[in-house]
Amino acid sequence: QVQLQESGPGLVKPSETLSLTCTVSGASISSYYWSWIRQPPGKGLELIGNIYYSGSTNYNPSLKSRVTISLDTSKNQFSLRLSSVTAADTAVYYCARYGSGYDIWGQGTMVTVSS
Amino acid sequence: DIQMTQSPSSLSASVGDRVTITCRASQSIGTYLNWYHQKPGKAPKLLIYAASSLQRGVPSTFSGGGSGTDFTLTISSLQPEDFATYYCQQSHTMPATFGQGTRLEIK
Numbered sequence: 423q424v425q426l427q428e429s430g431p432g433l434v435k436p437s438e439t440l441s442l443t444c445t446v447s448g449a450s451i452s453s454y455y456w457s458w459i460r461q462p463p464g465k466g467l468e469l470i471g472n473i474y475y476s477g478s479t480n481y482n483p484s485l486k487s488r489v490t491i492s493l494d495t496s497k498n499q500f501s502l503r504l505s506s507v508t509a510a511d512t513a514v515y516y517c518a519r520y521g522s523g524y525d526i527w528g529q530g531t532m533v534t535v536s537s
Numbered sequence: 538d539i540q541m542t543q544s545p546s547s548l549s550a551s552v553g554d555r556v557t558i559t560c561r562a563s564q565s566i567g568t569y570l571n572w573y574h575q576k577p578g579k580a581p582k583l584l585i586y587a588a589s590s591l592q593r594g595v596p597s598t599f600s601g602g603g604s605g606t607d608f609t610l611t612i613s614s615l616q617p618e619d620f621a622t623y624y625c626q627q628s629h630t631m632p633a634t635f636g637q638g639t640r641l642e643i644k
């Protein structure tokens with residue numbers, strides 16, 4: 423059974439960098455697209471970006487200047503870095519696998535941007 | 538970005554009812570359309586992919602249809618566990634975008 427688990431700080435200061443890791447268990451990360459999606463409190467879902475197992479990435483243009491997604495195949499993990507955060511980046515952050523649709527999701531981790 | 542618009546935004550229904558949610562894309566997306574539902578405090582769950590294909594393990598009371606710009610999700614007989622928020626999502630063009638959600642509540 424494939425499982426995804428997000429980890430990282432739940433509180434980040436404004437202007438700093440948000441860093442999260444998603445650990446994949448039950449399957450190799452060396453296939454599929456792997457994604458980060460976020461959901462501000464009480465709002466809808468926004469794709470942050472994807473990474474393919476080859477390492478190629480694509481990002482939401484609205485966040486592209488601040489986002490880096492990377493892959494560590496030795497640890498079966500992929501990571502998100504979002505720089506220069508503001509209160510508008512406060513959200514639940516999900517990692518997910520894209521097969522036919524986002525078919526497997528992590529449980530999500532709440533990240534609050536506040537001083 | 539391709540805009541996805543769902544209707545209605547909210548819906549009240551009873552157990553056993555048949556309900557349909559619609560999703561409209563701002564441009565043609567073929568059948569690159571997926572449906573999810575999300576319960577409070579939980580991650581979304583994939584129900585339908587490629588507009589009409591039922592994800593493994595999802596009850597056959599769920600069905601999807603449409604192509605181009607107009608899509609539907611139908612639940613043929615509502616069960617208590619179906620009360621949730623439903624989202625459509627297009628995967629035709631990056632960035633993938635989601636509808637704003639349809640909240641399905643118990644009448």
